[in-house]
Amino acid sequence: MDINEALIKYCLRLGDDAMILGHRLSELCSKGPYLEEDIAMTNISLDLFGQTRMMYTTAGEIEGKGRTEDDFAYKRLEPEFQNVLLVEQPNGNFGNTMARQMVFSVFYYYLFKELQSSSNEKLAAFAAKSLKETTYHMRHSCEWIVRLGDGTEESHWKVQDALNEIWSYRHELFEKDEVDETLISAGLIPDTATFKSAFEASVQEVLDRATIEEVEEGWKSTGGRIGHHSEYMGHILPIFQSIPRTYPNSKW
Amino acid sequence: MSADNQFPQWEVFIQSKTGLPFKHVGNLHAADAELALQNARDLYTRRQEGTSIWVVPTDEIVASSPDDSESFFDPAEDKIYRAATFYNLPKEAKHI
Numbered sequence: 126m127d128i129n130e131a132l133i134k135y136c137l138r139l140g141d142d143a144m145i146l147g148h149r150l151s152e153l154c155s156k157g158p159y160l161e162e163d164i165a166m167t168n169i170s171l172d173l174f175g176q177t178r179m180m181y182t183t184a185g186e187i188e189g190k191g192r193t194e195d196d197f198a199y200k201r202l203e204p205e206f207q208n209v210l211l212v213e214q215p216n217g218n219f220g221n222t223m224a225r226q227m228v229f230s231v232f233y234y235y236l237f238k239e240l241q242s243s244s245n246e247k248l249a250a251f252a253a254k255s256l257k258e259t260t261y262h263m264r265h266s267c268e269w270i271v272r273l274g275d276g277t278e279e280s281h282w283k284v285q286d287a288l289n290e291i292w293s294y295r296h297e298l299f300e301k302d303e304v305d306e307t308l309i310s311a312g313l314i315p316d317t318a319t320f321k322s323a324f325e326a327s328v329q330e331v332l333d334r335a336t337i338e339e340v341e342e343g344w345k346s347t348g349g350r351i352g353h354h355s356e357y358m359g360h361i362l363p364i365f366q367s368i369p370r371t372y373p374n375s376k377w
Numbered sequence: 378m379s380a381d382n383q384f385p386q387w388e389v390f391i392q393s394k395t396g397l398p399f400k401h402v403g404n405l406h407a408a409d410a411e412l413a414l415q416n417a418r419d420l421y422t423r424r425q426e427g428t429s430i431w432v433v434p435t436d437e438i439v440a441s442s443p444d445d446s447e448s449f450f451d452p453a454e455d456k457i458y459r460a461a462t463f464y465n466l467p468k469e470a471k472h473i
Binding site for chain 1: 383384405406407408409411412415416418419420423
């Protein structure tokens with residue numbers, strides 16, 4: 126695979142992951158469990174949208190066909206989005222939201238740490254900026270998992286259930302295909318296998334503090350990176366694409 | 378939500394630059410100190426207001442009572458000489 130073609134796809138994947146999770150969190154705006162947490166989750170959402178914009182813009186620049194961040198966000202169809210299934214999963218209860226966030230943030234924390242030293246300047250700068258944000262998202266979600274797990278009887282079983290549900294979705298984050306292989310061998314991105322055990326150890330440390338028993342191992346999520354999504358995705362896209370699709374190219 | 382099913386209240390102080398005093402900026406509810414710090418970061422420093430945060434449990438603050446204000450503060454009223462405005466300052470001493 127041509128390196129530029131792989132780079133475009135890689136940028137879009139990172140952008141799609143951030144955008145769909147950012148959208149999920151934005152659904153909680155004004156619906157958070159209490160005011161302070163409402164703002165915290167909306168802040169995380171905005172950070173993710175910022176990351177999305179950088180990645181979509183970079184993809185458009187490399188592609189060189191004049192596609193903008195808006196084109197990628199609003200004018201693609203479901204099979205063209207290549208985000209992992211993890212980020213599409215519904216917000217559920219607060220435990221579900223934090224469990225999803227923890228898995229996502231810990232993974233991206235390790236990815237960005239390595240991606241900072243990419244020989245591609247754009248990717249390196251993006252990773253350095255995003256690492257700071259992600260470090261905070263990780264701290265926030267991990268601390269909540271600890272408090273929910275080590276909280277009341279109810280919060281404990283709810284977050285245990287949430288982790289059982291979401292844990293199988295981590296596999297996709299470590300999947301590799303032609304896009305990844307091309308960029309890894311060109312030295313542009315890290316091989317996720319190099320930090321898989323560190324990722325799992327970090328999560329385990331949080332689970333131990335949270336007095337969470339072993340998390341159930343089920344199926345292995347797959348499909349998002351080739352555009353095969355869960356049912357949820359079909360409900361997400363119409364919501365944020367409805368305005369630009371109804372009034373194409375309108376300005377305000 | 379009634380007051381008694383909220384998380385404890387914390388007062389937030391932000392230092393805008395190293396070396397400057399911490400200023401009270403408001404309060405928030407949080408389950409414990411770590412989350413109070415995180416919530417303070419999200420609520421009060423999102424527009425680059427600060428470089429350091431203090432959070433203090435509101436209950437731990439000892440405040441003067443409004444009932445005491447006469448005995449506490451009124452006696453200073455006629456002692457304007459305490460404001461050092463009567464001294465002739467040398468020209469060289471600027472910015473005092």
